[in-house]
Amino acid sequence: MSYYLLPFRFQRLNEKEEVLVNEVGDFLICSAGTAGMVVRREIDSTDPIYADLLANFFVSEKPIPDLIDVLATRYRTKKSFLDSFTCLHIFVMTLRCNHGCIYCQVGRRTPEDAGYDMSLENLSRSIAMMFMSPSKNLTVEFQGGEPLLVLDKIKEAVETISAANKAYSKNVTYVLCTNLSLLSEEALEFCMQYGIIISTSLDGPEYVHNANRHILGINSYESVIRGIATCRERLGNDRVSALMTTSEFSLGFPIQIVDEYLRQGFSSIFIRALNPFGLARRRDGKKSYSVDQFLHFYKTALLYILQLNLQGTHFVEEYARIVLSKVLTPFASGFTDLQSPNGVVNSVVAYNYDGNVYASDEARMLAEEGDYTFRLGHVQRNSYAEIFYGPKARDIAEFWANESLPGCSECGFQTYCGADPVRNYATQGSAAGRRPSNAFCKKNREIIRFLLELMSNSNDIERVFRTWLNPSWLREQPVCQ
Amino acid sequence: MRIELRQDNLEVRVQLQTYSLDVLHKCFYWYGEDFSVDIETENGSIGLVLLRPKAGTIDESLLGSLSERIRSDLIDFKVRDIVTQETRNVRDLLIAKAFACTDEFDTPVPVQSTDIDHDHC
Numbered sequence: 001m002s003y004y005l006l007p008f009r010f011q012r013l014n015e016k017e018e019v020l021v022n023e024v025g026d027f028l029i030c031s032a033g034t035a036g037m038v039v040r041r042e043i044d045s046t047d048p049i050y051a052d053l054l055a056n057f058f059v060s061e062k063p064i065p066d067l068i069d070v071l072a073t074r075y076r077t078k079k080s081f082l083d084s085f086t087c088l089h090i091f092v093m094t095l096r097c098n099h100g101c102i103y104c105q106v107g108r109r110t111p112e113d114a115g116y117d118m119s120l121e122n123l124s125r126s127i128a129m130m131f132m133s134p135s136k137n138l139t140v141e142f143q144g145g146e147p148l149l150v151l152d153k154i155k156e157a158v159e160t161i162s163a164a165n166k167a168y169s170k171n172v173t174y175v176l177c178t179n180l181s182l183l184s185e186e187a188l189e190f191c192m193q194y195g196i197i198i199s200t201s202l203d204g205p206e207y208v209h210n211a212n213r214h215i216l217g218i219n220s221y222e223s224v225i226r227g228i229a230t231c232r233e234r235l236g237n238d239r240v241s242a243l244m245t246t247s248e249f250s251l252g253f254p255i256q257i258v259d260e261y262l263r264q265g266f267s268s269i270f271i272r273a274l275n276p277f278g279l280a281r282r283r284d285g286k287k288s289y290s291v292d293q294f295l296h297f298y299k300t301a302l303l304y305i306l307q308l309n310l311q312g313t314h315f316v317e318e319y320a321r322i323v324l325s326k327v328l329t330p331f332a333s334g335f336t337d338l339q340s341p342n343g344v345v346n347s348v349v350a351y352n353y354d355g356n357v358y359a360s361d362e363a364r365m366l367a368e369e370g371d372y373t374f375r376l377g378h379v380q381r382n383s384y385a386e387i388f389y390g391p392k393a394r395d396i397a398e399f400w401a402n403e404s405l406p407g408c409s410e411c412g413f414q415t416y417c418g419a420d421p422v423r424n425y426a427t428q429g430s431a432a433g434r435r436p437s438n439a440f441c442k443k444n445r446e447i448i449r450f451l452l453e454l455m456s457n458s459n460d461i462e463r464v465f466r467t468w469l470n471p472s473w474l475r476e477q478p479v480c481q
Numbered sequence: 482m483r484i485e486l487r488q489d490n491l492e493v494r495v496q497l498q499t500y501s502l503d504v505l506h507k508c509f510y511w512y513g514e515d516f517s518v519d520i521e522t523e524n525g526s527i528g529l530v531l532l533r534p535k536a537g538t539i540d541e542s543l544l545g546s547l548s549e550r551i552r553s554d555l556i557d558f559k560v561r562d563i564v565t566q567e568t569r570n571v572r573d574l575l576i577a578k579a580f581a582c583t584d585e586f587d588t589p590v591p592v593q594s595t596d597i598d599h600d601h602c
Contacts, residue, residue, distance in 0.1 A: 035557075
């Protein structure tokens with residue numbers, strides 16, 4: 001019996017295996033060359049793999065499969081983030097900061113510099129614009145600089161939003177991104193009152209963290225550890241999260257960094273590479289480390305984390321979890337950096353202190369270097385339609401879907417990956433990017449390949465990965481992150 | 482298919498009936514990091530791909546593995562092309578069905594309103 005092909009892509013995992021991935025993300029790991037055999041009709045209905053191909057919508061016994069409506073619903077579910085439109089609203093309250101981090105991406109100013117705080121007029125207009133989003137769920141993320149330098153403005157923002165929300169009845173989540181060195185009783189009380197989530201930076205053990213993050217006269221590591229403990233005690237364990245950034249110095253300590261997160265009572269770590277913006281790009285006029293170096297660091301840490309899990313310690317690597325949620329569940333991940341269409345405008349915007357609105361936080365960082373390519377408009381001078389649906393947004397839209405990008409359109413990992421026009425532009429001078437030399441592509445292709453290969457080689461590891469995706473975690477995920 | 486090393490250029494000749502220009506472009510797009518790639522036709526029926534290394538020269542000892550990689554990649558992209566051609570209509574139907582009856586995409590763009598009503602502050 002012959003069969004009809006359904007849309008799928010494939011990618012080599014290694015010399016012996018390849019993975020077939022259909023349009024809704026179902027995958028089948030099989031012997032290298034299987035895709036060719038499927039296409040050449042060399043698979044017989046009595047072959048063991050035929051049942052898998054049929055059940056997982058790689059082939060059909062009819063030109064149009066009976067369950068095409070089910071497939072369509074699943075495709076729609078994968079793209080469900082589009083329904084809500086912009087849900088993550090970043091408010092850059094100030095560029096002033098009391099830290100001097102070696103990889104700073106935001107063009108920070110010193111605490112004494114004037115003119116770099118968000119005015120109440122820009123704040124008011126930004127909030128008004130945020131409420132025009134059709135999304136029922138809004139995440140308000142306060143960033144800087146160091147937002148606690150303008151605690152009064154944070155309070156004003158939250159109180160204004162909360163009051164205005166009586167008319168809109170949206171689900172609003174507040175996140176305060178802070179280094180915690182200026183944590184005060186006043187700030188704690190306010191965060192308690194409004195359920196504000198604290199997001200801070202912990203780069204690893206003291207010698208790693210302090211090598212990356214400097215503050216004059218203060219031990220940055222001790223300050224953040226103290227702050228985390230205080231916030232947990234007053235706000236609750238689940239209201240405090242930490243992120244690490246991998247510097248060149250960090251590359252030598254993957255296991256020590258994971259151990260530090262364990263020691264500090266975290267149940268997960270998000271292993272992040274340097275973003276190619278700001279100081280991270282300008283240092284010595286060249287990138288501080290290669291993608292291959294980061295991948296080695298990442299894999300070392302991930303394998304260590306898996307070892308911990310297999311020994312009974314539940315500990316998650318967040319980037320892997322995000323990718324795995326796209327591989328192993330029918331849902332969208334909610335992670336704006338790994339979406340197609342990309343999260344710029346669709347899921348996230350950044351309201352800068354000066355009233356300018358940017359397509360993403362990274363777009364704002366480019367602007368700090370004098371490049372306004374991804375500036376969408378100004379809250380005082382442009383309407384919501386001009387900013388969110390205007391010519392700039394439409395220009396970006398040409399390059400925000402990996403389904404139509406060179407290299408990505410044929411890639412077997414397309415469904416699990418995303419597009420990043422801002423990063424492409426920043427690193428390669430083109431929003432479309434060039435995949436063969438694209439760091440974002442290289443990193444994601446290898447991480448996805450590695451995760452699939454790990455699952456193929458070990459049922460135990462697949463079981464660990466599935467525990468990372470338990471239903472309660474999926475339910476708790478904010479719509480945008 | 483013929484793969485030959487001539488004066489530091491790797492020349493790949495294929496029948497266009499077997500590997501279309503689309504397949505050649507998609508396949509050799511991925512060689513762009515290490516090679517300058519030119520794609521031409523000869524006599525209308527032969528596709529000629531010229532690969533010139535961006536740094537150094539092609540070591541003859543690596544020619545075997547490079548040729549094997551090229552053959553393997555071409556087959557892969559040919560297979561992808563077949564899937565794309567055969568499934569184009571089903572894929573279009575799938576996506577059309579996925580986004581059909583989505584009223585929110587017909588919702589007009591929000592009209593600019595004034596600042597937040599101060600009664601709500």
